Amino acid sequence: MQAVQLDVASLNTLRDGFRGRLVLPSDEEYDRARAVWNAIADRHPAIVARCAAVTDVVAALGFAREHGLPIAVRGGGHSVAGFSTCDAGMLIDLSGMRRLRVDPKARTAWVEGGALLEQLDQAAQAFGLACPVGVIGHTGVAGLTLGGGMARMQRMHGFTIENLISIDVVTANGEQVHASDDEHPDLFWGPSGCRGELRNRHGVRL
Template sequence: MVPINDFRETLRGTLIQPHDKGYHEARAVWNGTIDRHPAVITKCAGTADVIAAVTFAREHDLEIAVRGGGHNVAGTAVCNDGIVIDLSEMRAVWVDPRTRTARVQGGALWSDVDYETQAHGLATTGGIVSHTGVAGLTLGGGIGWLMRKHGLTADNLISADVVTADGEFIRASDDEHSDLFWALRGGGGNFGIVTSFEFALHPVGRTVFAGPVFWAADDTADVLRFYRDFARDAPDELGTVIRFGTIPPLPAVPEEFHWRPAIAINACYAAPVNEGERVLRPLREHGTPILDLVSPKPYLAHQGGLDSTVPHGWHYYWKSTDLPELSDDLIDVFVDHAFSAESPRSYSVLFHLGGAVSRVDHDATAYTGRNSPHNININGVWRPDEEEKYAESETAWTRRFFDALEPHREGVYVNFLDADDGTPRVHESYGEYTYRRLAEIKTEYDPDNVFHLNQNIKPTV
């Protein structure tokens, strides 16, 4: 018999079991297809609870899942039968504007970080959807609007406080446990539970020149050929993400455009607005845009602009790959597949990397993929009440599109792997050299693979 009640008494946070109120809300993650039933969910109030939970789980041989923002598409933040060590109530953010740094608790979301840092006109690279967790995103690398100027999120990590598989509390930085610090910047949740992150911040200001320009789906080939040259010469201050799909019914979108198939180039120029106007003019004047929503706007508004398009609880199926520059053959794949999904909610996004991401020494962190100028995330999407109608067609569309990209594939961003991608794609993500180095560090910090519900690096013993 596991002495749950004794454990409950030791915690400052809340312990939730299947018969408790709130259990079903607490076990739900962003991807509504994930339906797991843990025996215990520990909503930690602080680091002491995390240490207590790791110690308790190990003493009683409970499988551990670790939850930050709960956003991972593969649903690794929740398990069946075991314990979820849930940091979602540890969301504090402390900003020091003098040193331009922030300390962020391990369950914070990007909206928490953006809100606190923007009070000082500061920011660091975060995800393009602000209800994503800081922890999972940072530990996988972290790509977003600011990365071409300021690097990956992981490149901005100064230190991390970690509870190890032995329940020990340590700090990892360039000066302490530097091997672990290297592994945490790309190696995911394999090495311990991060209770707080310290980030470098940058003077981004509160206003950016940003938003999407839409063209009809039929213009895809022409727009991508133009974009190929435009992106190659773009300054680091410009972040762009291309979205293929129907136009979501956002408040800023006039009703006549809702659900029309379109290619959108969404931009964020994080420097003076007048410069952004000049840099983005050729893009906005290219061809015949059907809708142009680029304008000066609060950085916070742009960061949250896509949030409602990917709500919690819908059903999602993903496939992703890194890609080279957009050759004519590759553009043909987009033309043939990007708009053939059946669900109007399915879409794909193509990120533009390069800039500061590619200038960091490739051995400096465990993130791979610095050589690839793009990565794509193909997202089959349907609502829970549309399971029968779309589950099969959208899964098939996602796979078909992904398969057609096969001749162009270059690797994969570990944070975009779905549950069925499995071990071979974890290897694909890291490549042999980085995987081997990660496995050695895993062996040192977690030889029993206690933290294995993730994109798993196996210890070498």
């Protein structure tokens, strides 16, 4: 694998206004930053963008597009197929974006792209509710959902993806889009059949 050379000026421009942290192969924390659950997917991204906000995601995508870097997005990092990492590209790490809100009246939850199942479970249980999600707590909610979602209570409530109400997406050109049955329905249709391939997601509403 050939190392990707990124010029200092471009990296400094990306750092300006970036709320999270950029991790390069020369950094001490690089091996921790690139690690995913499936150790077989031992890949070496050129840069890890540990995003803290949607604006970071937009900036990281713009940098990757400008420099021709392949992109991988990591929420919980549980992709068995290794979709949540890449070689010689931009790894957009959403683990710093784990906010969520439960609306007990509407019986819905809004979840950022890095949130984990255990967080959603705890938040829902506080209101006597439960979500049809998987059983491994450190799996990412977004990745599980967009992969279909083998779920507890599945026989009664279906797959996790069948309970998806809307999704907030950053498109490849950096546009932020809210998609649902009523808004951008063509984009909202995608997750139900794309398995792990619809990327750059930063929030889901169940």
